[in-house]
Structure formats: C-alpha cells, structure tokens
Amino acid sequence: MPRLYLVRHAKPAASWGEDPDPGLDDTGLAQALATAEELTRSSSRLPVYSSPMRRCRETAEPLTQLWFCEAAPMASVAEIPSPPIPFAARRDWLIASMRGTWKQLHESAPTGSIDYLQWRRELVTSLLAIKHDCVIYTHFIAINAAVGASQKSDDVVCFRPDHASVTVISNDKGRLRVVDLGREADTLVLTRP
Numbered sequence: 001m002p003r004l005y006l007v008r009h010a011k012p013a014a015s016w017g018e019d020p021d022p023g024l025d026d027t028g029l030a031q032a033l034a035t036a037e038e039l040t041r042s043s044s045r046l047p048v049y050s051s052p053m054r055r056c057r058e059t060a061e062p063l064t065q066l067w068f069c070e071a072a073p074m075a076s077v078a079e080i081p082s083p084p085i086p087f088a089a090r091r092d093w094l095i096a097s098m099r100g101t102w103k104q105l106h107e108s109a110p111t112g113s114i115d116y117l118q119w120r121r122e123l124v125t126s127l128l129a130i131k132h133d134c135v136i137y138t139h140f141i142a143i144n145a146a147v148g149a150s151q152k153s154d155d156v157v158c159f160r161p162d163h164a165s166v167t168v169i170s171n172d173k174g175r176l177r178v179v180d181l182g183r184e185a186d187t188l189v190l191t192r193p
Helices: 026-042 054-067 087-098 102-108 116-128 140-151
Strands: 003-008 048-050 071-073 134-138 166-171 176-180
Touching: 003 026, 003 140, 026 054, 026 166, 048 054, 054 071, 054 134, 102 116, 116 140, 116 166, 116 176, 140 166, 140 176
Parallel strands: 003 134, 048 071, 048 134
Antiparallel strands: 003 166, 166 176
16 A cells, blocks of 8 residues: 655745745744654655645755655645635635535635636545655645545545644555544644634
8 A cells, every 4th residue: 555645845934825835934944854854764765746836845855855856746736726816815715715615615616716626636536546655745735635535524624734744644445544644733724713
C-alpha cells in the first residue's frame, strides 16, 4: 500500500485573503526546515511533489536540498480555487465554505465558480493514481478533502492540520485510508462562532 505523506505548507508571510501567492515568513522557513529534518529521520528518500503555489514550493525546498532532488509540480493538490468574487471577499467566502459540506459549497457557489465537487473528485483521483510512497506539499483544504474521502465525510473540514504538519494516508486497494493525522492547531480562518 503506497503511503502518501501530505505536508501542509508552512506559515506564509500573508494570509489567504491578503496575497494570492505569498511565500513563507521567518517562522514558516523554520517550520519547513524542522519538517524536512523530521521526514529525513523517519523515512528514506522518496519522490517529492508540490502544489505550484509559492508557499508549498518554499516549504518543500529544505527537504529537496537534504534529499538532493527536485519537487515535481502537482497541480491537482493546489489551493482550492476561489470563486469569481472581489479579492477582498475571498477570506469571508473561505470561512463560510469551511463550516459546511462539499454539497453546500457546490450549491452556494457564485455564478462562474468551478464545480467544487469535481475539484474534490479530481484531487482524490490524482492521489489514488500514485502507486509509490511519496511526499506531497499541499494545502489545508486539499488535505481535508483527502481525509474526508477516507472517512466518507462530506464535511469540507474534518480536522485542522497545522502549518508544516504531516498527515499520512495510504492507497488501500483504490481507497484512501488515514494512517496518521497530522499535528492539529487552531487557525484564524477556522475560528468558530
């Protein structure tokens, strides 16, 4: 059973609603290095993939330097695309989306949005297509989509992976299974009323 090490990007220099593609801040750079060292201690050299977003590429950099490899781009694990709304409204849209189900997200999406159910299916299908152990640098919602699929949950958010945490899932005969949930933390985006 292939094991997929899903690493949430480290702490970015700006929030999701402030910058469309921020890099890491100093804390994030330290988190990325610590996670790379943890992965190096716990596993042998594996293929590395990354969302094309800058915060994921920068989080992957310490590991690729330690393992003398490159992170192959993997578009299917990129950040969930925002609907065609003003940039300033993106954070509120994300907060509302995270409190519901994938069905609700799809049904309430503004005109011109992508098909969010299809986005989730394509992400899960891309993970199931991987037939070898690997490390994948990705995002909060993408990790939740994978974990939710493994738990047969329609909730957009099943748990709160912390920055630079590692969630391990396996491909068990064509079905995702959680091996180890990553370290959790409260985030500003997920503050509940």
